[in-house]
Each structure stands twice: as C-alpha cells, then as structure tokens.
Amino acid sequence: MDGELAYSTWPALSPTPVVLVPLGSTEQHGPHLPFSTDTIIASAVAERVATDLTIRGHSVVVAPALQYGASGEHQNFPGTVSIGTEALTIVVIELVRSLSTWAGRIVLVNGHGGNLAALTASVSLLRGEGHTVAWAPCTVARGDAHAGITETSILLHLDAKLVDLASVVPGATTPMSALFGRLAVEGVRAVSPTGILGDPTGATATTGAALIAEMCDGVQRRILGESIDPRGCLRDPDRCTVPAPVATEDRA
Ligand SMILES: [Zn+2]
Numbered sequence: 001m002d003g004e005l006a007y008s009t010w011p012a013l014s015p016t017p018v019v020l021v022p023l024g025s026t027e028q029h030g031p032h033l034p035f036s037t038d039t040i041i042a043s044a045v046a047e048r049v050a051t052d053l054t055i056r057g058h059s060v061v062v063a064p065a066l067q068y069g070a071s072g073e074h075q076n077f078p079g080t081v082s083i084g085t086e087a088l089t090i091v092v093i094e095l096v097r098s099l100s101t102w103a104g105r106i107v108l109v110n111g112h113g114g115n116l117a118a119l120t121a122s123v124s125l126l127r128g129e130g131h132t133v134a135w136a137p138c139t140v141a142r143g144d145a146h147a148g149i150t151e152t153s154i155l156l157h158l159d160a161k162l163v164d165l166a167s168v169v170p171g172a173t174t175p176m177s178a179l180f181g182r183l184a185v186e187g188v189r190a191v192s193p194t195g196i197l198g199d200p201t202g203a204t205a206t207t208g209a210a211l212i213a214e215m216c217d218g219v220q221r222r223i224l225g226e227s228i229d230p231r232g233c234l235r236d237p238d239r240c241t242v243p244a245p246v247a248t249e250d251r252a
Pocket residue numbers: 029037038111112146147151251252
C-alpha cells in the first residue's frame with residue numbers, strides 16, 4: 001500500500017489512490033476496555049485491508065482515523081466525548097470534499113454503530129455531488145454489541161495490555177433489539193450500569209484473531225464488490241443485502 005497518509009509525503013503518493021478513512025469514537029467501553037476501542041479496531045481493519053488490496057495491485061492509502069464520533073448514548077459515562085450526528089455529518093462531508101481533490105475512491109471504514117445516521121446523511125449527499133465515496137462496517141456475523149466478547153477478544157489480539165482482564169464482568173445480554181427503545185431514550189447506562197452490552201467473559205486473543213480476520217474479509221469483499229445500498233453502504237456480496245440487525249451489523 002502507499003501506506004499511512006500521516007507518515008507519507010505528497011510526492012510518494014500514487015495518482016488517485018483508494019483512500020480508506022477509519023471512523024471510530026471516544027466513548028466508554030465498560031470497565032475493562034479503553035475509550036478508543038472503536039478507533040483502534042477500525043484502524044487495524046483499514047490497515048490490514050489496505051495491505052491485502054495492495055497485494056492485489058491496488059494503490060491504497062489509509063488516512064488518519066477520525067477519533068470522535070456520535071456517542072450520545074454513552075454520554076452518561078465520564079470520559080465519553082461525542083461530537084454528535086449533526087457535527088459528524090458536516091465533518092465527513094468536508095473530509096470527503098477535500099479528499100476528492102486527489103483521491104480516487106474513498107471508503108469510510110466504520111467501527112462505531114452510533115455513526116450510522118451521520119454516515120447515511122453525509123454519504124448520500126456526497127454521492128449526489130458526484131463524489132466516489134461509500135462506507136463499510138467492521139462487522140462479524142455473530143458479534144455482540146458493545147465491549148462484549150467481540151471487541152474484548154479483538155483488543156486482546158491486537159494489544160493485550162489495553163485490556164484490564166481483572167475488570168471483565170458480564171454485561172447486559174438482553175438482545176439489542178429488545179434494549180434499543182430504552183437505550184435510545186435513556187442511554188446505555190439505563191440498561192447496563194457497567195456500560196457493557198454483551199458478555200466479555202471468555203474472550204481470548206485467539207478468538208479475536210479470527211474475528212478481525214472475518215471483519216477484514218468482509219470489508220475487502222465489500223470494497224471489491226463495488227455495490228452500494230441506499231445508505232451509501234458497500235454491500236457484502238457474500239451476505240444478504242437486507243440490513244442486518246443492529247447487534248451484528250452495526251456495533252455500538
Ligand atoms: Zn465499540
């Protein structure tokens with residue numbers, strides 16, 4: 001790949017590369033995972049996908065991650081920093097307008113489900129302006145929602161010292177579909193005092209390696225498939241085109 005934009009120089013860039021932009025959040029992830037969990041995962045996925053696409057002959061560069069997202073549902077926990085959907089929408093619009101002056105194709109690699117409303121609004125507007133942009137979620141087929149076994153396992157794989165294993169406890173395991181109404185109105189703390197939606201007990205680095213490989217495969221398939229749904233999301237050619245449930249498709 002052309003590498004990471006942050007550490008490259010302008011003469012080193014290929015003409016009109018594919019640009020991957022990791023989108024994350026700064027929000028609580030229970031008592032055992034760091035605030036940057038979503039950003040760390042989205043960045044790792046983008047970097048691995050960029051490497052694989054480069055092997056296939058594409059010119060790819062990974063832009064610096066956007067560390068702030070729409071995390072209002074986590075605001076009741078100290079440390080959470082959210083810019084909200086309206087501001088995130090504008091940020092994505094201006095990022096893509098600027099990137100479009102030199103990039104070929106732009107893919108927003110999203111690690112946080114709370115960013116979806118902003119992504120849908122911004123990408124549909126941008127595509128209407130003629131920009132070659134879409135987004136892809138970091139998702140697995142049977143993942144849990146937030147700070148559970150999915151994210152905990154992946155962080156154990158990526159950097160085990162980021163996980164406070166002594167603080168791992170089961171969270172709210174009621175399906176997200178049943179929690180979502182109250183969660184949307186009252187926030188995560190009303191349905192999970194620890195901030196965990198899922199159960200991280202039993203998480204392992206080995207599981208995490210398999211999960212992030214699945215995420216990367218999915219994002220790569222979506223990019224190579226080039227089919228975009230009405231939300232501006234790249235479809236996974238290997239999966240149903242009907243949007244999956246929040247708990248699996250769009251992690252919190
Ligand atoms: Zn997360």
